[in-house]
Amino acid sequence: MTDMATRDAYGNALIELGKINRDVVVLDADLSQSTKTHGFSQMFPDRFFNMGIAEQNLMAVAAGLARGGKIPFASTFAMFATGRAFEIIRNAISYPQLNVKIAATHAGITVGEDGASHQSVEDIALMRSIPGMVVLVPADATEAAGAIHAAAQWNGPVYIRLGRSKVPRLFEEGTPFRIGTAQVIREGSEVTLLACGIMTSAALEAAKILGKEGISAEVVNVSTIKPLDEETILASLGKTGCAVTAEEHSVLGGLGGAVAELAGTFCPVPLQRVGVKDRFGESGKPDELLKAYGLTSGEIAARAREAVSQKR
Numbered sequence: 001m002t003d004m005a006t007r008d009a010y011g012n013a014l015i016e017l018g019k020i021n022r023d024v025v026v027l028d029a030d031l032s033q034s035t036k037t038h039g040f041s042q043m044f045p046d047r048f049f050n051m052g053i054a055e056q057n058l059m060a061v062a063a064g065l066a067r068g069g070k071i072p073f074a075s076t077f078a079m080f081a082t083g084r085a086f087e088i089i090r091n092a093i094s095y096p097q098l099n100v101k102i103a104a105t106h107a108g109i110t111v112g113e114d115g116a117s118h119q120s121v122e123d124i125a126l127m128r129s130i131p132g133m134v135v136l137v138p139a140d141a142t143e144a145a146g147a148i149h150a151a152a153q154w155n156g157p158v159y160i161r162l163g164r165s166k167v168p169r170l171f172e173e174g175t176p177f178r179i180g181t182a183q184v185i186r187e188g189s190e191v192t193l194l195a196c197g198i199m200t201s202a203a204l205e206a207a208k209i210l211g212k213e214g215i216s217a218e219v220v221n222v223s224t225i226k227p228l229d230e231e232t233i234l235a236s237l238g239k240t241g242c243a244v245t246a247e248e249h250s251v252l253g254g255l256g257g258a259v260a261e262l263a264g265t266f267c268p269v270p271l272q273r274v275g276v277k278d279r280f281g282e283s284g285k286p287d288e289l290l291k292a293y294g295l296t297s298g299e300i301a302a303r304a305r306e307a308v309s310q311k312r
Contacts, residue, residue, distance in 0.1 A: 011036025125253025146177025
């Protein structure tokens with residue numbers, strides 16, 4: 001299986017959905033080549049709407065289409081979807097619980113050379129804070145395609161976080177995606193590595209590093225940030241007694257925040273968080289940025305060793 005960006009999987013999944021469900025419509029903010037919605041626009045021009053660089057209007061029109069019984073996918077970069085259009089998403093989509101799917105691409109620092117203005121490291125926290133909003137962060141192209149199909153069947157607002165860069169394939173094509181479910185993808189007994197998005201593959205690599213040192217790490221892929229799979233996560237924490245979270249997002253308010261809230265309430269254990277440390281992004285090549293910001297398998301392994309030592 002070849003590496004693929006989750007945004008590319010999104011574009012392919014939209015075309016598949018368009019063929020089987022005439023209620024699916026797509027809106028874009030003049031970025032269809034980048035968000036990969038252009039394929040849908042060519043196949044189904046009567047169901048595609050280029051709203052221009054007007055993200056608030058993009059979300060408001062999506063809300064109106066949902067009121068009319070359509071299943072709108074509203075697409076733009078994560079920075080602009082969640083930043084510029086936050087109030088419309090909150091008041092026009094989530095407050096009335098309309099059936100709008102917000103598919104935001106170019107999330108995180110792996111946007112690369114576009115720099116801090118385009119690198120959204122706050123979007124999970126923003127969307128997670130909105131009542132009734134489902135938040136999905138697929139780990140690879142297979143999960144991204146599954147998440148799009150699952151979102152189309154879900155009745156209510158959904159935020160799907162997608163990336164620009166190619167990521168390793170972790171799951172076989174056709175693997176079912178279930179909203180609200182976390183998956184233990186590697187069994188372990190001494191530390192739990194909880195990851196989402198591109199950091200899931202890094203967590204698996206970290207588990208291999210730790211295994212060579214005699215530390216048994218369990219890896220949990222948390223592709224649904226909200227609603228969080230509390231049962232699976234608490235079961236793993238109870239088994240291992242310590243944890244590390246890993247995300248291409250701020251350590252404030254994302255996966256790390258969600259797990260800290262859950263663990264602090266029901267299963268207090270030593271917890272380390274790998275993510276962006278309360279700072280903006282910067283221009284650079286994706287791989288260089290991941291290293292500079294400590295979003296690596298080596299950093300996850302280092303934090304895991306610390307968590308295990310705190311437990312002992």
